[in-house]
Amino acid sequence: MEPDGNDETSAFFLRDTVHRLSRLSEQALGYGIFALLLYCRLAYPGGKAVWNWSESAVGFPILWAVVFLPLFLLDWRNLVHLRYLREHRHRFISHDSQRYCLMIVTECGYKVLLCVYLMFKGVQRYLTLRLVMLPYAVGYMLHFILGHFVPVEDTDRAEGCNVVSSLFSDLGRFLCFVLVVSVSMKVDNSSDVLYDWEAAFWPCWGLEGVIALVVLLVLPACLLSSVTDPRKLLMLSWVLLSGLALGSTSFISMYNIAYALDNKVCSNPPYTPSSGSARCLQKLQLSIWPWLVFLPAFAIATSLAKRPLAMALHDAWYQPGRNEVAQPLQRDLPPPSVLFRVTATYYSRSWEAAADLEAAPSNAYSMMRSFPLDPSSSILSARGATFADIVESEQLCFICYDQVPEAILLECGHAGLCVTCAMQLLERRPGQAQCAICRSNISCVVRLRADVAVPSSLFGRAPRPSSSSSRSVSAAALLEGTATGSSETWPATAKRYAVSVEVVRRPTGVRWWLPSLR
Numbered sequence: 001m002e003p004d005g006n007d008e009t010s011a012f013f014l015r016d017t018v019h020r021l022s023r024l025s026e027q028a029l030g031y032g033i034f035a036l037l038l039y040c041r042l043a044y045p046g047g048k049a050v051w052n053w054s055e056s057a058v059g060f061p062i063l064w065a066v067v068f069l070p071l072f073l074l075d076w077r078n079l080v081h082l083r084y085l086r087e088h089r090h091r092f093i094s095h096d097s098q099r100y101c102l103m104i105v106t107e108c109g110y111k112v113l114l115c116v117y118l119m120f121k122g123v124q125r126y127l128t129l130r131l132v133m134l135p136y137a138v139g140y141m142l143h144f145i146l147g148h149f150v151p152v153e154d155t156d157r158a159e160g161c162n163v164v165s166s167l168f169s170d171l172g173r174f175l176c177f178v179l180v181v182s183v184s185m186k187v188d189n190s191s192d193v194l195y196d197w198e199a200a201f202w203p204c205w206g207l208e209g210v211i212a213l214v215v216l217l218v219l220p221a222c223l224l225s226s227v228t229d230p231r232k233l234l235m236l237s238w239v240l241l242s243g244l245a246l247g248s249t250s251f252i253s254m255y256n257i258a259y260a261l262d263n264k265v266c267s268n269p270p271y272t273p274s275s276g277s278a279r280c281l282q283k284l285q286l287s288i289w290p291w292l293v294f295l296p297a298f299a300i301a302t303s304l305a306k307r308p309l310a311m312a313l314h315d316a317w318y319q320p321g322r323n324e325v326a327q328p329l330q331r332d333l334p335p336p337s338v339l340f341r342v343t344a345t346y347y348s349r350s351w352e353a354a355a356d357l358e359a360a361p362s363n364a365y366s367m368m369r370s371f372p373l374d375p376s377s378s379i380l381s382a383r384g385a386t387f388a389d390i391v392e393s394e395q396l397c398f399i400c401y402d403q404v405p406e407a408i409l410l411e412c413g414h415a416g417l418c419v420t421c422a423m424q425l426l427e428r429r430p431g432q433a434q435c436a437i438c439r440s441n442i443s444c445v446v447r448l449r450a451d452v453a454v455p456s457s458l459f460g461r462a463p464r465p466s467s468s469s470s471r472s473v474s475a476a477a478l479l480e481g482t483a484t485g486s487s488e489t490w491p492a493t494a495k496r497y498a499v500s501v502e503v504v505r506r507p508t509g510v511r512w513w514l515p516s517l518r
Helices: 008-042 048-058 063-088 096-119 123-124 127-149 161-188 202-228 230-262 279-305 306-317 352-359 363-367 377-383 389-395 421-427 475-480 494-497
Strands: 339-343 346-348 405-409 415-417 444-448 498-503
Touching: 008 063, 008 161, 008 279, 008 306, 063 096, 096 123, 096 127, 096 161, 123 127, 123 421, 161 202, 202 230, 202 389, 230 279, 230 306, 339 494, 363 415, 421 444, 494 498
Parallel strands: none
Antiparallel strands: 339 346, 339 498, 405 415, 405 444, 444 498
8 A cells, every 4th residue: 555656645644534434433433332332321212211210229320420421431542642743743743742642631631620520519609611612722722822823843744634634634623612602501591691591602503504514615626526537537526425414413412402491391401311301311322322323334435435635635635745746766875076167156066067158058947947946046036147147247145235245055055145144054953954046955055265275186087988987986086085096086177167166064153154154
């Protein structure tokens, strides 16, 4: 199931998609078991005897803990997922694992307090639902702030279905948060504005609107894909059917609950099985039965279609990072002592590039165009000149327009910027140390030394043959600049393009942006 090309990053995000689909099935199954136990607690005919027996044997309704047990097991699985996020945090969005940890801790705390509230009637005088939801509300707000207001590193990392999953998770958590707040305020009668239960469930009606919008967007694409792309059809059909089933289930359930509460069909909560009227029992069953059908069916269908579905989702949503686009492999080379000038903004380790440019000047523009420019290129182009013209004619850094352009970035070889700006690029956070012209990673910065003569011993007396094999220079001579024999020297004609360079090193204890570097 590995993608073509054995791309490690793509393979990871494919496995991540499978992992998230497995978790989705897990959660659907866990909530399905919770709905089943809740049905036995509230709406199963004849269940009152079992409930009364457990309460008389223990002294309090301990079966509420059994009802919440599947949710606590899901919390344990959430901890396993948290460890997964922490192990692969370099692959995901910054603060993703911290946000997730904050949310699962507060959600688990809310479930524990809610379980205590339902089991012990004596504490309900002091532990109101407002207090029960308070840690959860604080945790959600911190989770929201951490995700939307704390700056993150823009490392142009690859993205897969984790982004879509985070988007829908944030939407679901927001709707759950406002639903918890609205229902808690309604139960405690703490709101100054009187509203009925149908209004209290407004987040559920908002969910219906979101699902309707998604279905309207997906349906045309699904019909189109039925004749063009069968794999995409599977993904769109899964999204469409899941959305329709979730919307219908939520609507039927919330409508019956709101009707029963607004019309006082049932007794005061918490309800006891078979204690209310037949109408109450019918409404409670109608509010839980849809979930008993949808959740297990969704879990089973997603598990059966997991592998082809994961491939379809991966193909649709995977985006390689800008740094992970296929580039020629580069050796981990030491800095050279000599480079060859191709243009004012490009230097090479090899003399052939300079010789070829001189031999075919018409190709200079296409050579320059082969490097994707950064946003500053539009400023230079507006002045009617290229990078080379600006740097060579004005002798100014194309970034700051203040200092002499004497720095070269390795290994891409781009120049035209001053040492200060070059070191600012080099000293960025990991993954952000990139060339301002081509966005290649920067390994080091070298400075042009026009005052240092190029060693004549590096160049032979006659040009070498033009074949690519004979024109290549041995790595030792090219890197160290110590070639002595004719087999390890550049041709004499290459000397006209050669310039001496030296590595720019940051002085210890001195800030690199100070003028002492110059």
